[in-house]
Each structure stands twice: as C-alpha cells, then as structure tokens.
Amino acid sequence: MGIGKKIKKNINLEPQLFGPYRRQELYDKINEGGTYLPKSILHEDLDRGFLDFIKNELPVVVDGKKVPVVDILITTQNWAQFTQTWNLNDLDKNVSLPIITTVRTPEVKYGSLPSLQYTIPNRRQLFYAMVPTWNDGIKSFDVYTIPQPVPVDIKYSIKIVCNRMRELNAFSKVVIEKFSSRQSYTVVKGHYIPIIMDDIQDESVTEIEKRKFYIQSYSFTLMGFLMDENEFKVSPAVARSINLYESEVPSRPNPKPKAIPQNIKNIVFDINYLPSQSSTTKVFEYSQNISLLSSENITSYEVYINNFLYGQNIFNQPDVVIQLNTNDILEIKIVQTNVSLNSNLSFKSNLI
Amino acid sequence: MPQKIVPITRLNKFFGAEDFSLDVGMGKEWLHGDMNFTLVLYRVDKTKTNNDDIYGEATQDSIKFHPPIEFKGLVQVSPPENKFLGNSKLDQMEPGNIRISVYQSHLDELGIEIEFGDYIGYYETEKRVRYYSVANDGRVVSDNKHTYAGYKPFYRTIVAVPVNQNEFRGL
Numbered sequence: 001m002g003i004g005k006k007i008k009k010n011i012n013l014e015p016q017l018f019g020p021y022r023r024q025e026l027y028d029k030i031n032e033g034g035t036y037l038p039k040s041i042l043h044e045d046l047d048r049g050f051l052d053f054i055k056n057e058l059p060v061v062v063d064g065k066k067v068p069v070v071d072i073l074i075t076t077q078n079w080a081q082f083t084q085t086w087n088l089n090d091l092d093k094n095v096s097l098p099i100i101t102t103v104r105t106p107e108v109k110y111g112s113l114p115s116l117q118y119t120i121p122n123r124r125q126l127f128y129a130m131v132p133t134w135n136d137g138i139k140s141f142d143v144y145t146i147p148q149p150v151p152v153d154i155k156y157s158i159k160i161v162c163n164r165m166r167e168l169n170a171f172s173k174v175v176i177e178k179f180s181s182r183q184s185y186t187v188v189k190g191h192y193i194p195i196i197m198d199d200i201q202d203e204s205v206t207e208i209e210k211r212k213f214y215i216q217s218y219s220f221t222l223m224g225f226l227m228d229e230n231e232f233k234v235s236p237a238v239a240r241s242i243n244l245y246e247s248e249v250p251s252r253p254n255p256k257p258k259a260i261p262q263n264i265k266n267i268v269f270d271i272n273y274l275p276s277q278s279s280t281t282k283v284f285e286y287s288q289n290i291s292l293l294s295s296e297n298i299t300s301y302e303v304y305i306n307n308f309l310y311g312q313n314i315f316n317q318p319d320v321v322i323q324l325n326t327n328d329i330l331e332i333k334i335v336q337t338n339v340s341l342n343s344n345l346s347f348k349s350n351l352i
Numbered sequence: 353m354p355q356k357i358v359p360i361t362r363l364n365k366f367f368g369a370e371d372f373s374l375d376v377g378m379g380k381e382w383l384h385g386d387m388n389f390t391l392v393l394y395r396v397d398k399t400k401t402n403n404d405d406i407y408g409e410a411t412q413d414s415i416k417f418h419p420p421i422e423f424k425g426l427v428q429v430s431p432p433e434n435k436f437l438g439n440s441k442l443d444q445m446e447p448g449n450i451r452i453s454v455y456q457s458h459l460d461e462l463g464i465e466i467e468f469g470d471y472i473g474y475y476e477t478e479k480r481v482r483y484y485s486v487a488n489d490g491r492v493v494s495d496n497k498h499t500y501a502g503y504k505p506f507y508r509t510i511v512a513v514p515v516n517q518n519e520f521r522g523l
Binding site: 074092205215 | 404406407409411412432437438439440441442444445446447449480482487488511513514515516517518519
C-alpha cells in the first residue's frame with residue numbers, strides 16, 4: 001500500500017533558516033568567538049581557504065588510495081625545502097606520482113565580485129555595530145565602523161601530475177561534478193567566498209625519449225575581498241550622563257487643582273454678541289446639559305459642536321437639552337434682527 | 353621452407369667474416385671482461401600482466417615479467433636536469449636517460465630480445481638500483497654507425513628513460 005502524500009518521508013532534524021533569520025545566522029557565524037567586529041581577511045587567508053577547499057572538497061581516490069595533495073602553494077622558495085622533508089619522495093628525493101599541487105598566479109587583480117565593485121568611493125567608514133559599554137559607572141555605547149571590503153580576484157591552477165589515465169579521470173570527475181554549476185564556495189572566517197572554474201588545459205609530457213607523465217591544469221578564479229582590521233574604527237557614541245545644577249531661583253509652586261463649582265444645578269450663563277457680530281465660541285470645562293432660556297435681537301441661529309453642525313434653531317422646540325462634554329467647543333452662529341444692536345443668548349446649565 | 357642465406361663478400365679484399373668475428377670477439381672480451389657493466393632485463397609478460405581493458409595501463413605492482421636476466425653492455429647515463437616537472441612549477445632534479453650499447457651476438461647467446469616497454473635495472477651502488485623503461489629498443493640497425501665499417505651490423509643502441517616507483521620497482 002502506498003504512503004499518503006501528506007506523510008513526510010524525511011524529517012529534517014536540523015531546521016534550515018531562511019530570509020532574515022538566515023542572514024542573522026551568517027552574521028553570528030562571522031562574529032563567532034571573537035569581538036563584535038569581523039576578522040581580517042587578507043591574501044594569505046584567501047590562499048588558506050582555497051587550499052582547504054582542495055583538500056576537503058576535491059578528494060581523489062584511486063585504487064583505494066587517496067591521491068596526496070600538496071598542502072602549500074608552490075612558490076619560488078619553499079618547494080626545494082619541502083621535498084626534503086616530505087614523506088612522498090622517491091630515491092631521488094623527487095616527489096612521487098600521482099600528486100595534486102596548487103599554483104597561484106602571483107598578481108592579484110581588482111575583483112569582479114559584482115556586489116562590491118565601485119559602489120562606495122573613498123574608503124568611507126560605514127556603520128557596522130553599536131556595542132554597549134560600561135564606563136565609570138555610566139552605561140554608553142561604542143560605534144564600530146568599517147570601510148567597504150575591497151574585491152580581489154585571485155587565480156589558481158590546480159595541477160594533477162600522474163602517469164595513469166584513470167587518475168586523470170578520477171580527478172576530472174570530482175572537479176566537474178563539484179563545479180557543475182560553474183561555481184562553488186569556500187568558507188574563510190565565516191564568509192562564503194565563491195570560486196569559479198575557468199579552464200582546463202593538458203600539459204602532459206609525451207615525448208618518446210623522456211619520462212612520461214600526465215599533467216592537467218585546472219584554472220580557477222577565487223572572487224574574494226580584503227578586509228583589513230587596521231581600517232576598522234571604534235568611536236564612543238553619546239553616553240548617558242547625569243547633570244546637576246544649583247540655582248537661586250525659587251521653585252514654582254504646583255498649580256492648584258481645578259476647583260469644583262459648588263452650585264452644579266441651574267447655572268445661568270449668557271452668550272453676548274456685539275452689533276454685526278455673527279459668531280462666537282465657548283469651551284466647556286465640565287460635562288453638562290444646557291437649554292436655552294431666552295434670546296434677544298436674534299432672528300435665527302445655527303449650533304455647532306466641535307465644528308460639526310448640530311442643528312438650526314433647535315431650541316425653538318420645547319424641552320430641548322444639549323449635552324456637552326468636557327473640552328467640547330460650542331459655536332453658535334446667529335443672524336441679528338437689528339445689526340446695530342447687541343444680541344444675547346441666555347442658557348441654563350446642569351452639570352453632570 | 354629453408355631460409356635463404358647470402359654470403360657477404362663486400363670488403364673481402366682486406367676484411368672478411370673471420371676478421372669480423374675476431375674483432376667482435378675482442379670487443380666483447382673488452383666490454384664483458386674489462387668493463388663488465390652489468391644490467392638486469394625485466395621482460396614484461398604481456399599475457400600475464402594485469403592491465404586496463406580501455407587504456408592498457410597497469411597499476412602499481414601489477415606488471416608481471418619473465419625471470420630477470422643479466423646482460424652486459426656499454427652504459428652511458430645522461431646527466432640529470434634541474435627543471436620543473438612539466439609546467440607545474442615543481443622544481444626537481446630529473447634523472448637522465450640511459451643509453452646502452454649491446455652486442456647483438458650477446459643477446460643471441462642469451463636468447464633474449466629487448467623490446468619497447470621492457471624494464472632495465474641498473475645498479476648504481478650496492479644498494480641503489482634505478483629502473484628504466486625501454487623507449488628505443490634499437491631494433492633498426494641499418495645504418496653505417498651500427499655496422500663494422502659497413503660490413504655487417506653487430507650491436508644495438510638501446511635508449512631507456514627513468515620510471516617512477518609507482519610504475520615499476522623491480523622484485
């Protein structure tokens with residue numbers, strides 16, 4: 001019987017992070033076991049990363065034996081000394097075959113990593129982290145800034161020297177499978193550094209009257225970047241401080257609490273209008289119900305509460321009461337009967 | 353069918369088969385008696401050697417050979433060259449080739465034939481032997497150099513190149 005589609009056949013015991021959580025994980029990895037700043041990445045770190053990549057990611061096994069990898073870069077100086085001590089020498093103290101070596105092109109060119117090319121000029125310092133500090137009992141922060149890393153392209157050639165075609169095949173298989181997507185990555189101090197495969201060349205010695213062996217050279221470009229910790233800067237941020245002042249100015253008394261009126265029922269108040277005045281406003285400190293008692297020299301009126309029209313001539317009807325709450329603004333616009341005389345509205349209020 | 357034999361009569365006014373035999377005999381006495389350069393021939397057993405079906409390559413220690421045979425010849429070893437191993441920038445002293453001149457009659461007496469790919473061991477010291485692979489078996493001797501004044505060929509020049517230990521390392 002088949003297994004239902006919703007049943008998980010493989011359970012991932014190490015959950016993978018995505019999005020910002022993955023970025024935070026990478027950030028933590030870069031800063032792991034050190035200060036809040038990333039560690040320097042210079043030429044030798046990139047070279048070490050590439051050698052580790054060859055040793056760990058491109059293992060070649062032929063006839064049950066691992067093809068040895070020279071764990072240093074071949075330079076002008078060290079090979080002669082190295083062969084004296086290495087345990088893979090023949091009777092001439094020459095290296096025994098097969099073997100895999102790495103040659104680095106001495107020149108290092110400005111990098112082609114797209115994310116770092118000519119984006120921020122003049123080695124400008126950029127914010128990296130704000131780190132809390134405790135200085136003389138005052139909590140403060142240090143601001144860590146670093147310049148943009150400089151991209152570099154370093155070219156390497158991995159050469160396999162052997163005298164059997166099957167050894168070539170084994171190495172070719174490992175390399176081509178590893179770089180089936182054109183690039184692979186090595187990790188240098190927590191940073192993923194891309195490596196791109198460029199070319200494969202055959203440099204085999206096939207002359208009849210010479211010792212014959214195969215040499216195949218695989219060219220790679222490591223798209224790294226340089227970060228020099230001497231260029232990192234740590235500067236103090238604004239610190240929290242306590243400032244004390246002495247002054248002769250007497251302290252201002254606290255404001256008195258708002259007095260509660262004694263009479264809360266049947267409070268009468270007037271709203272007066274000068275000749276030709278058509279509008280006036282009043283702010284109410286307490287919640288209350290108001291009703292109109294009388295009007296003088298007014299033909300009609302409009303009542304606005306908090307700038308919203310409440311009604312026109314609404315108090316003409318009997319027993320009309322309006323509730324106003326604290327801080328409500330009452331505005332009454334009137335049309336005067338005789339514009340040369342004063343007008344008046346008299347209200348009765350009950351606090352609630 | 354009997355092999356047709358044609359007598360060599362050139363140079364017969366002052367040189368003949370008896371002179372040729374005498375001079376070759378004297379030369380062999382000098383080479384074998386006085387010089388006494390001894391080499392060991394490891395003839396590859398092509399039927400028993402366990403080689404690759406596709407590339408014809410044998411793995412280490414899988415080359416089978418006939419019983420080794422000592423033979424004598426005039427040995428010239430080329431000087432080593434200090435050079436890179438191909439283009440790998442691996443600097444090393446590359447041992448030189450060995451050139452062996454051997455009397456054809458000597459090979460006939462031993463009943464051996466040296467062929468391409470056979471291995472030759474040459475003891476440089478009591479404990480140190482270097483192995484070479486035959487790169488030129490000197491089979492073609494139809495030139496004046498290999499004849500005795502144009503009379504008849506009488507020796508072969510064999511060129512062999514050093515081999516790595518992982519290809520062949522003797523017994």
